[in-house]
Amino acid sequence: MQIIQFALLLVFPALVVIAALKDVTSFTIPNWISLALIVAFVPAALLSGASLAAIGLCLAIGVGALLVGMGMFAANWIGGGDAKLFAAAALWLGWPAAFSFMLATGLAGGALTLGLLSLRSGWFAPIVAGGPAWVRKLGAEGGDIPYGVAIAVGALATFPQGALAVAIGA
Template sequence: MTFLLPAFLFFIFTTPQLMAALNDANAMKIPNRIPLLAFAGFLLMVPLTWSGFPVLFEHLTVGLVLFAAGFAMFAFGWMGGGDAKLLAATAFWFTWPDVFLYMIYTALFGGVLTLFVMVGRQYIPVRVLTTQWAQTMFRDETKIPYGLALAAGAILTLPKSAIFQAALGM
């Protein structure tokens, strides 16, 4: 029975992350319902993994700080609106040590993704781009589907996070 809560939490967390990655790869957009689903999942899991008001306050603080940071990055044109919303919704799931790890993983994946897309845009002939995601990824010279990096960073961070450890009973 002890594996049910962590498995449920993993499903509730990763589903919107994977949806965001797929939408961003195929259309360079993350629909509003996806970050809302991620945030709703957090609200669902809080009572199931209750660790007290100080931990809840930390989760809320992390989420609000990253919401402000994402909004600022969007305002400066450094990040898309869907990416900023996904960043904020995902951040609510994490405490400060978790979010540090999340930023490291996301930056690493983001760097690899950016290099991949830039090299692909330079060297892949247009006639080879036959799928929708390849057309989207390599033809638009101004955007990077950073939702892929955000999702990968989040999914790798989750097993080490405080909320997941609480679900495990640790």
């Protein structure tokens, strides 16, 4: 039974890494990734041994994160895929890891932004120009920021504190 629990827990880091890679290479996070995280949460939560109260709290945090993400999307701070990934990750992490997740994501977002500003400053223009199309797009002046990368870093950093990982004792 423990092997199944750990296998289900591996879905989370695998999908957030895929989301980050998709975002950095295409500036999009496919809906199927967030949907798969939400769908996989149900069996992972049930098999983790988490109480119904803990699962309910995870659901409430996920809904709250979706509302926050929708607000950030409406303010044009993040993309729609980022908002959905943020909510799906918060669902998995639950309480009390949600605050650490937000802090880690914000710090990673700041570092990502500074890194991209450096990349777009002109110093790296010869390197960017000779790179693949996704690197040229990433290094384009005034380009978007693939915030899914920051969300994935925050999610992976706080995953061991997450409600399901704690419930299993991972």
